[in-house]
Amino acid sequence: MDYKAIFIDLDGTLLSHFKRISQTSVKAIKAAQKRGILVVINSGRTPYEIERILRKSSLYLPYIALNGAYVRIMNEKKAIYKKHMGYDLCKEMLHISEKYKNNSFWYTARYSYAYHLQRFSWLSKYAVLQYLYEHAMLLSRRFIKSNHLKAELLAGNIGVYKCGFMSADKGKLAAIRKEIDGLGRFETALTAPVFLECNLRGVTKGSGLKKMMQYYNMSAEEAIAIGDSENDIPMLQSAGLGIAMENASDKVKQAAGLLADTNARNGVAKVIHQYFL
Known part of the structure; x- marks a missing residue:
């Protein structure tokens, strides 16, 4: 197959453990672009976070943000596609957050808002803070009082694309997921x-990949996708070739056709060299 595009996840895939894009990967991406290859970032992060990361490495790429809810060509004024959750669904998720007395996060194009309903134990704080550090959420979080956030969400004043539930209690998180899936x-x-992430039904990294390929008049079969997390599975299954990182979970590896080296050993750059350079 003559592949013409590659869709790349950020955390655990393109980014190192220090949340940077290595120079080896930057050079490989730029070399692929010079050969006419479409290189796209496909991430659960906000557009603001994605652009901030790319600009640090002098990369200007099309990207899919918020697990497929926001599709954009970098530096263009308007998004190709965006899909808010809407008032009714935000209300349902707020109800679940309050029912389980569990902290939730609400994502717009720029900010992630925290709705705090529970204090973390010291052990839970360690697990949660580790996640926040690894995903650099502290860089784009906006803190407002929980009662004010609820009022803003219910008034439809915040355009939410994705929400999430954070808990170190795996049993509670599983119960929350079961209830949400049941809807x-x-x-x-x-x-x-x-951390559990939630988007509208039909909004995934896979749907984002298809929309981006349609925009460039190409088929999904002409794309390679590479990722490491559960939210990457729809992307891996939608592309002509899905590749999981060596550091991915077993569930993700089973959904992929091939394995790449780890993010710590420039797995993405190696895939680009193998298929495009």
């Missing part, structure tokens, strides 16, 4: 042991 209106993915 039949959301996509869910456990992107870390302490």
